[in-house]
Amino acid sequence: MTAGWILTIISALGIIGCLAALIATIKIFPRQRRELLEEIEEEWEGKR
Amino acid sequence: MNRFEEFSNTYQILEKLGEGSGGVVYLAYHRRLQKEVVLKQIKSKGLSMADKRQEVDILKNLNHSFLPQVLDFLMMGDEVYTVMSYIPGKSLARLMREGARFSLGQLIRWGMQITSALNYLHSQRPPVIHGDIKPANIMLTPQGNICLIDFNISFFLDENAILGYTDGYSSPEQYIIALDSASERPIGNYRKIDEKADIYSVGATFYHLATGRRMRDYRDQIDYDLLVSRTSEAFAQIIAKAVEKDPNKRFNSAFEMFQAFQNVERKDGKYRALLKRQTAVRIALFACMAGFIVMGGLGIHTIRVERTDEYNDLVEKQEEYREAGDYEKQEETFEEASAILPSSLESYYQNACALYEQEAYQDCISFIEYDVEQNEKIDLMQPRMADLYYLEAESHMELENYENAVRTFDKLFQVGGFEEEYYRDYAIALAYNGESEKAQDALDEAVELGLTEDSVYYARGEIDRSLGELERAESDFQSCINISEDPEIKARAYVTLGDIYEEQGRDQDQRDILAEGHENLPVENQMILLQRLIQADMDLAERTGNSTYAAEAAALLQQVIEQGWDTYDTYDNLVVLHERMGNYQEAKNYLDQMVKKFGEDYNIYKRLAFLEIDYQETKSNAQRNYQTFAEYYQKAEKMYQEQLKNNDTDEEMQLLQNVYQQVAAGGWLN
Numbered sequence: 001m002t003a004g005w006i007l008t009i010i011s012a013l014g015i016i017g018c019l020a021a022l023i024a025t026i027k028i029f030p031r032q033r034r035e036l037l038e039e040i041e042e043e044w045e046g047k048r
Numbered sequence: 049m050n051r052f053e054e055f056s057n058t059y060q061i062l063e064k065l066g067e068g069s070g071g072v073v074y075l076a077y078h079r080r081l082q083k084e085v086v087l088k089q090i091k092s093k094g095l096s097m098a099d100k101r102q103e104v105d106i107l108k109n110l111n112h113s114f115l116p117q118v119l120d121f122l123m124m125g126d127e128v129y130t131v132m133s134y135i136p137g138k139s140l141a142r143l144m145r146e147g148a149r150f151s152l153g154q155l156i157r158w159g160m161q162i163t164s165a166l167n168y169l170h171s172q173r174p175p176v177i178h179g180d181i182k183p184a185n186i187m188l189t190p191q192g193n194i195c196l197i198d199f200n201i202s203f204f205l206d207e208n209a210i211l212g213y214t215d216g217y218s219s220p221e222q223y224i225i226a227l228d229s230a231s232e233r234p235i236g237n238y239r240k241i242d243e244k245a246d247i248y249s250v251g252a253t254f255y256h257l258a259t260g261r262r263m264r265d266y267r268d269q270i271d272y273d274l275l276v277s278r279t280s281e282a283f284a285q286i287i288a289k290a291v292e293k294d295p296n297k298r299f300n301s302a303f304e305m306f307q308a309f310q311n312v313e314r315k316d317g318k319y320r321a322l323l324k325r326q327t328a329v330r331i332a333l334f335a336c337m338a339g340f341i342v343m344g345g346l347g348i349h350t351i352r353v354e355r356t357d358e359y360n361d362l363v364e365k366q367e368e369y370r371e372a373g374d375y376e377k378q379e380e381t382f383e384e385a386s387a388i389l390p391s392s393l394e395s396y397y398q399n400a401c402a403l404y405e406q407e408a409y410q411d412c413i414s415f416i417e418y419d420v421e422q423n424e425k426i427d428l429m430q431p432r433m434a435d436l437y438y439l440e441a442e443s444h445m446e447l448e449n450y451e452n453a454v455r456t457f458d459k460l461f462q463v464g465g466f467e468e469e470y471y472r473d474y475a476i477a478l479a480y481n482g483e484s485e486k487a488q489d490a491l492d493e494a495v496e497l498g499l500t501e502d503s504v505y506y507a508r509g510e511i512d513r514s515l516g517e518l519e520r521a522e523s524d525f526q527s528c529i530n531i532s533e534d535p536e537i538k539a540r541a542y543v544t545l546g547d548i549y550e551e552q553g554r555d556q557d558q559r560d561i562l563a564e565g566h567e568n569l570p571v572e573n574q575m576i577l578l579q580r581l582i583q584a585d586m587d588l589a590e591r592t593g594n595s596t597y598a599a600e601a602a603a604l605l606q607q608v609i610e611q612g613w614d615t616y617d618t619y620d621n622l623v624v625l626h627e628r629m630g631n632y633q634e635a636k637n638y639l640d641q642m643v644k645k646f647g648e649d650y651n652i653y654k655r656l657a658f659l660e661i662d663y664q665e666t667k668s669n670a671q672r673n674y675q676t677f678a679e680y681y682q683k684a685e686k687m688y689q690e691q692l693k694n695n696d697t698d699e700e701m702q703l704l705q706n707v708y709q710q711v712a713a714g715g716w717l718n
Binding site: 002003004005006007008009010011012014015018019021022025029032033036037040041044045046 | 151152153154156279280313314316318319322323326329330333334336337339340341343344346347348349350351352353354
């Protein structure tokens with residue numbers, strides 16, 4: 001396994017990992033924002 | 049029926065609700081609609097409903113979830129009443145008096161509802177300004193929604209009407225215009241009441257609802273810290289902007305305020321922090337991906353460089369194996385190299401050189417024509433192609449296919465092989481192909497390209513030879529040998545001159561000129577010369593019977609072995625020579641070496657059989673024993689018959705059979 005192949009394999013894995021993470025953020029981030037908004041709303045409901 | 053009767057037929061007064069800005073307010077029952085309605089007297093001095101048809105229609109057509117419906121207008125004498133739908137529930141003012149406190153979520157929801165209703169009113173043409181927004185005019189329905197009641201209809205209907213004010217909720221401009229047009233307070237020069245007055249009132253109302261404190265009047269400031277502590281920073285910012293003294297600093301429209309309420313959660317510190325973190329994560333991921341893409345590009349580039357380095361190392365090894373005469377390893381290395389970079393010609397060139405050096409001229413030609421020219425992966429316009437075509441042309445020359453040689457040279461020049469040596473050999477090929485004029489032209493071209501004098505003599509020698517002018521050719525080659533310092537050209541000249549002597553039957557001259565070359569040339573340039581010299585010595589030894597030539601030939605063959613140029617024929621010739629010189633043991637040693645190097649075959653046993661015969665004949669009859677001879681013969685005969693289908697007959701085997709029969713007939717095998 002030469003240095004060139006090691007670099008290429010690592011970069012391929014890295015690109016796949018980053019893409020997977022970015023795709024995951026499409027679902028996870030809106031859910032996180034939604035949950036936080038609900039939390040804030042509940043907090044505000046409690047603020048009387 | 050008069051108006052009063054008509055009124056009584058339609059409405060049943062249930063109770064007096066109170067006093068409004070224009071007059072009394074009643075709760076009534078609408079007999080036809082069968083529902084409760086509110087009858088409110090409005091200020092109508094000098095107001096003619098007939099003249100306000102359009103405005104009346106606008107009001108009657110108002111339809112919004114958070115506004116009461118205007119059902120009708122009634123003229124009772126000089127009094128004007130509005131008939132509006134009754135909104136059940138309690139006002140926010142009443143709820144506050146009862147000690148109710150409101151959550152931030154409620155305030156935001158109601159804020160959106162009120163500004164939605166205001167946006168609807170302000171969007172009418174002409175816009176309907178509420179003018180009296182305060183907790184008392186905001187009803188909380190049983191469903192938990194608000195309804196904005198009691199907007200100032202007389203102000204909408206009568207442009208001359210003066211809009212009233214309520215302390216703590218009305219905008220500064222409302223105060224100024226209503227109370228004192230020459231205000232001493234530097235709070236702007238207000239000329240009219242517009243949508244921004246309503247926006248101020250919403251802000252003041254919600255400040256009261258949130259903090260429980262009401263602003264005293266238009267000069268009062270809100271307690272911002274208190275508001276933040278009771279609600280949130282984002283909510284407080286909305287209220288603070290709404291109650292700006294300068295209308296230009298407030299929200300531009302009720303819709304803008306609505307959007308601010310809608311997004312208040314998103315302005316929360318924690319939410320904004322989350323957004324920042326998420327954005328940072330996304331940017332980091334993109335940056336990492338970009339980094340990995342760059343790394344990938346670098347990796348691919350490195351792979352290419354490594355492959356090229358590996359390929360170049362293998363081509364170097366090919367050259368080393370070739371120079372060492374290890375053609376088997378050369379071929380293995382060629383396979384390896386061409387698999388790595390199939391489009392590069394270097395490994396193909398080395399392999400073609402190896403085939404040429406082994407005198408496998410037809411293989412060399414086939415290799416270039418099929419493995420190279422018909423290889424789709426190879427770009428035939430690469431400069432190295434000229435060298436390959438040169439090898440092919442030279443191979444054709446060696447096989448005396450001069451027409452093909454000329455054709456190949458034509459292909460060579462198409463790819464740009466403009467070397468003087470190529471033109472020189474092209475001239476020779478043309479000459480041997482019978483195109484002497486073209487040959488001369490090519491030679492002239494070579495001279496113009498800088499062909500050296502020794503090469504010119506060499507080329508002229510070949511041209512003269514092709515024209516049958518052997519004496520001139522001899523002189524040209526001799527001149528080439530005399531002046532040249534290039535061992536390669538000199539070697540070719542010696543060999544060709546020797547060939548001329550051979551054609552003329554001058555075997556002694558041939559041997560002498562080749563021997564001279566053997567003495568004068570470096571050993572690495574003598575491969576072909578040695579072959580010719582050995583053959584010349586062997587022919588002379590046979591013709592003259594002079595063992596000196598045989599001994600010389602044997603010594604030269606040993607040199608061939610030392611140089612690594614040995615083949616099967618090298619050893620075979622050594623066996624024959626030593627046999628002729630009576631060195632039977634030497635001959636047998638070489639036969640043993642042949643078995644080890646090349647494996648057993650019928651020729652080896654044939655030679656052993658002849659050796660044995662010669663050896664036995666040196667003994668007296670009484671001491672002779674031909675058993676070993678018989679064994680060798682039988683082995684040779686068996687192997688010979690096995691391979692006879694695919695090969696030519698061997699006259700020596702025929703001779704050996706005769707000898708065997710004679711020995712057998714002589715009773716020597718009993």
